[in-house]
Amino acid sequence: MPEMTKFYYDTAGSTNPVTLGALRKMVPLSQILFGADFPFIKSAEQRRLLQEFGVFNARELQVIFSENVGKLLPNTKLKSARLGVRATFCGGVRMDAMSDNPNAQVILITGTSSGIGRLAAETLARAGHSVYASMRQTASRNREAAEALAKLPARVIDLDVTKPGSVSQAVETVIQEAGRLDVLVNNAGHMPIGITEAFTEAQVQQTMDVNFLGPVRLCRAVLPHMRQRGQGLIIHVTSVVGRVLFPACGVYCASKFALEAYAEVLHLELSGLGVESVIVEPGPFPSRLLPNSPEPADRLRAEAYGSIAQIREVFSDTFSKFFASEQSPNTQDVADAIAQLVATPAGKRPLRTVCGPDYGAIAINQYTAPIQAEVLRSIGMPAMAKRAHAAATD
């Protein structure tokens, strides 16, 4: 046998019996380390072959064998030219997820470069789930976050929620690699603050594109798969200002109210099909949302409001001080609430989970739930009314 070299083994394209059979002939079993039970190994035959090889708990999947493997196994991805790509890939996927946690889920999260999304990705990956942490610009602006998440390990993929091609590509990647998608977390978002009239039509469109149409795109991409499997969970991160209103947040509130409506109707329509659509409503939490807030482009209109135009600065100051104070909420609480929803058995998840200061959102939710259930009964949909009532009162 030629000199031995360390290789990372890309299982995505090569756990077929032919490849594994050929590999076994070349490499002593003791020199192969597989992740214990990674989610993209689907068939019983693949599992049996892996067990024959000897399966180890391994954070990184390593195969030590000949550099000539690419020539010997021409149909695999085990070519030295692709070594770097494979190393990233294997370092990025939680190989031992399924064995550590019998309830491990394949989870796609949007907007994981910072804040709630990043903490949720970390929390869920540490809990043993197979996390696909998606973000924009993984190779440039968000590279540091991407590299840190990949070390967890989580699989980091590019996803801009405003680009339909990017959304479908990301969802396809997950389903192809992992064999399934159990949970989608619609988290990506931004928060324009300022005099509402002074946001231009293009700016309002941009916010709706990220905060509302983004989740719509993701839902439409994952739902055929989830409906077909008769299971799945979609968690929408809205806001308490999807239920109550803050001045200076007219555009942001509109996008979150829209998402609340969409998510709740999905909840009703999907609940008979085994798929759940639930909502997390955070109050204010420190993140990059406030520092990255877009400001109104139409300055003349803002100036026409006189001193009221200072509302952006007032808002920003108030919450910056709050976040710097000892009373500041901990953003980890939102990530924990998301993880709790994932851990809750299907059918037992509440429609709405409020985190942090709620500004009356909990009371509004409690007040509107029976009204909504009554609306459903009055239009001849008692089964949905029952589900609506059950989910709201859990």
Ligand SMILES: NC(=O)c1ccc[n+]([C@@H]2O[C@H](COP(=O)([O-])OP(=O)(O)OC[C@H]3O[C@@H](n4cnc5c(N)ncnc54)[C@H](OP(=O)(O)O)[C@@H]3O)[C@@H](O)[C@H]2O)c1
């Ligand atoms: N923090 C709060 O007080 C609070 C309260 C209620 C609700 N929320 C909601 O929680 C969610 C997360 O916000 P956060 O507080 O964690 O803020 P954050 O730290 O600013 O994170 C927002 C994330 O969304 C991403 N994003 C923005 N536009 C995107 C796009 N077109 N495609 C993909 N990703 C995009 C950002 O990525 P880039 O780095 O690439 O920009 C970032 O990863 C948002 O939906 C927000 O509305 C937050």
